[in-house]
Amino acid sequence: MGRMDNEPELPKVEWLNDRLQLTLAFSKRYKMSTAVCYLRLHFPQELSQHHDDEIETALVSNILSRLNRSIRNIDTLIKINRTDFAILLVDITEHDCKQICERMISSISDTYTIDYRHFSISSNIGICMFPYGAEEPEKLLVIAKAQMYVAEARGENQFSLYIGELDQMASRKVLIENDFPYALKRGQLHVQFQPQYSLEKKAIEGAEALIRWNHPSLGEVSPAEFISYAEEAGMSNQLFFWVFEEVCRQIASEKIRIMKYSINLSVNQLLLDSFLDDVKEIIHLYSVSAKHITLEITENIEIYSVKTVNERLIALKEAGFTIALDDFGNGYFSFSDFIKLPIDYIKLDRNFVFSLWKNKKHKGVVLPIINMAHNLGLQVIIEGIEDQTQFVEWAQLGCDIIQGYFISKPITFEAMMDSIAEIEERAEAVRNQG
Known part of the structure; x- marks a missing residue:
């Protein structure tokens, strides 16, 4: 894998709530289902501890390119922080949503080579669908994040779809992470x-x-x-x-x-x-x-x-x-x-x-x-x-x-x-x- 100098341009995290609001308003008007996905990357321990910004930037650039190729043109990918992303899938069925999540995980799960060093990256995704899971933007994102923790508990490179009952431990993790x-x-x-x-x-x-x-x-x-x-x-x-x-x-x-x-x-x-x-x-x-x-x-x-x-x-x-x-x-x-x-x-x-x-x-x-x-x-x-x-x-x-x-x-x-x-x-x- 070659080095990439620039990350693909993404909507800023400050726009996330606005994007959610607009997407849900559009979905309500045209009676369409929308999925909010919460994706977390898992970097190798040596990279997380050493905080090698140059290598991490190159890795993330490559990962973002792969993610963009895994979703459709009508979908939105938003970077929340160095490891977390929100993906808004518009006008989507549950079956197609699962297929896209499998495609995203498969595209990310790989060994990346930068400057002759090898890094294995994995990910987990939590999913909450509108209108079945929740209707409020903030709640959709919170539930999706909680489901990401459920997916993590199952192992690396897993996703979890909210089916109407929040996992208590996952909800606790979300509350702690948001409030700390x-x-x-x-x-x-x-x-x-x-x-x-x-x-x-x-x-x-x-x-x-x-x-x-x-x-x-x-x-x-x-x-x-x-x-x-x-x-x-x-x-x-x-x-x-x-x-x-x-x-x-x-x-x-x-x-x-x-x-x-x-x-x-x-x-x-x-x-x-x-x-x-x-x-x-x-x-x-x-x-x-x-x-x-x-x-x-x-x-x-x-x-x-x-x-x-x-x-x-x-x-x-x-x-x-x-x-x-x-x-x-x-x-x-x-x-x-x-x-x-x-x-x-x-x-x-x-x-x-x-x-x-x-x-x-x-x-x-x-x-x-x-x-x-x-x-x-x-x-x-x-x-x-x-x-x-x-x-x-x-x-x-x-x-x-x-x-x-x-x-x-x-x-x-x-x-x-x-x-x-x-x-x-x-x-x-x-x-x-x-």
Whole structure:
């Protein structure tokens, strides 16, 4: 496939509602059926994480050309964002609509070659038809989007047609995705802290800051449900700095106990040109020492320049920050790259820990990891410890810090400070029993 310099010209997303209104008015007048399709592209993980704009533009250009060839001249294709599209199929039967959706999916599903690199692209489509599914433009689009999630649940390259009953999980996803961009402005986000227990010090020596969303109708929404939307909406950097500042604001008043507060950091944020200056400015604003902040960077950094990442991490360490490597165990990069990283902690991935525990392989697998980390001068954090038995066994393996529901669920800063003594007493009592 050759490179295409320009994407085909499409109606702007701002026109989507107007196009829907006009299309439905036309369909009502001439008593025709219309289908609203919601299509989502699925880019390979390496492209999504690396945000290679030039390659992505070339891919999308090719995909749009294929989509335009798959629909009729009377139909309308509208790009909503980098992965999502709306397709308005006018004067269409259900049978023909399904055929066009199959044609669109088939035309997209392919391996694309750009600059000698190969990328496999898949898609899913949700469909809602007028007048059988809904008559209001906004409702048609919402239902089509919900059906796209139903199609995703079936697997890649599937489509789903609304038949009169919305899938609850798909409806929840639509509501979350549509409302999240406004959550920060409306003061619906807050930070909770999950204490981290040091086995050597027999004390809580840190806590991980975890963002939560109090949705007005759904209640508490976990970050697993909305972080991906934040990334797609280009809000991940804004979200990080909001959490960072909120943590600094809350801990600024705590002068009694010296602890480290961990904040999750993506490589995209780390590589921002102004990142170091920005975090320094925030801690200076709240008179917080960098030594009280641990930045947890995820392990999937091998898709970036290890040299550049190292330089940024070294600068953070020189400024006084502690660095932890989060999600260790996913195996994204080589040992030679790992030992170059200027880190202080490794944090075993919760799913990795659970899988080892479930299969009774934790002792044989984790012990060499812990020994390796200690030989490199690193401390090991185990997260996802949920009960007394797990706590005792993982403690006996020689890890340094334990985090999980057995220690404490995520709670407010004030609640954590009030419960530290009780947590420490309970943990020590269990260790003595074990």
